[in-house]
Amino acid sequence: MxxxxxxxxxxxxxxxxxxxxxxxxxxxxxxxxxxxxxxxxxxxxxxxxxxxxxxxxxxxxxxxxxxxxxxxxxDPTYADPWMDVFPSSNVERGLEKMFSIESLGIQDGEEISGYDQGMIRQFQESITFRDGKYHVQLPWHADKLDLVPSNHAITLHVLNRVVRRLEKKGLYQEYVNIFFQQQREGIIGEIQVDPQNFVDYVRVPHRPVFKTDPAATTKIRRVFNCSLKVGGSASLNEAAYSGVNMTGDMLDLLMSFRSNEFVLIADIRKAFLVVRLALEADKNKFCFFVKDGDRFRCFRYATLIFGFTSSPFILRSILKFHAAQYPFAECRVAMENQFYVDNLVVTESDPAKLVRLYSQVRKRL
Known part of the structure; x- marks a missing residue:
């Protein structure tokens, strides 16, 4: 009070x-x-x-x-710094909570519901490894998937606005060249859609985000608005199963920065784009337009994309699945528990161990 x-x-x-x-x-x-x-x-x-x-x-x-x-x-409302000193104290303890996901309304440590267990099991059973890449079937809420419209007209409108803005800055060709490079790499493919079948394809608007950090591995990131919602329809992100929280404990990470002398920070280059979609129906949910000269071309992704709510959960699940293939490797724990989305963060007081760990993780990924 x-x-x-x-x-x-x-x-x-x-x-x-x-x-x-x-x-x-x-x-x-x-x-x-x-x-x-x-x-x-x-x-x-x-x-x-x-x-x-x-x-x-x-x-x-x-x-x-x-x-x-x-x-x-x-729920605890303030921190008890003496919690570990006086374990018998029942004063409200908030230090752990302050750094935990409960403060965001997500309950960590709860029993996974039967629905979650079924969705996770179904997804895990869909993971396959072939041609040096992982292929997955996307987890959807079946009752909402049919409510996602094609978004054909609004996607074209957004693209025209993005083109005008980037052309004024002289950056549009640089932006669109990224898509053409992805086409050459097999990440996206051009499609021709009969207007009668528009309902079977979902178009997703996109825009650029430019990163000025010299250390950034990707200077221009394409962000797709999978949360686009028109009227009473459902968005792709609403129809997708976003999974359960699988991120490592952030409090442990913060404490390790104080207790160890050295840190290894690395990321997986184009992490989402190396995970392939196994089903044609899933690929059809990630169509988009690109303006090439005076004409519009339609492409679709064959991989996960940045902006899709299930992508972090899927990537985390695959990393754990992949780590399990090396049960006796020194780097297994790091691969299972110390990735935060696509970023690996490990602290140690022995720099030689970090160098060895980096080499092992890189070799296995």
């Missing part, structure tokens, strides 16, 4: 309350401190004749059990 509210409560009297203390106001008591203070493991009995019992129980309301559980199992 902040001072902005306390100033309106009038005279306050501090009184004992269960295992802690509370402010006494005309309407009852306002307890403060952590939950465990008022719900101890072995609470002392309160006499029904006492004024405390009257104040606490006199104005009770009927509430749902879920509300009660929410109060009894309240």
């Amino acid at each position: 902040g001072l902005a509210l306390v100033q309106h409560l009038g005279p306050l009297q501090l009184v004992p309350c269960l295992g802690g203390r509370a402010f006494s106001v005309p309407a009852g008591l306002i307890p403060f401190r952590d939950v465990d203070t008022f719900f101890p493991t072995n609470p002392a009995p309160i006499s029904r004749d006492s004024s405390l019992f009257s104040a606490v129980m006199g104005n009770t309301l009927e509430v749902e059990s879920s509300h009660v559980c929410f109060i009894l199992e309240a």
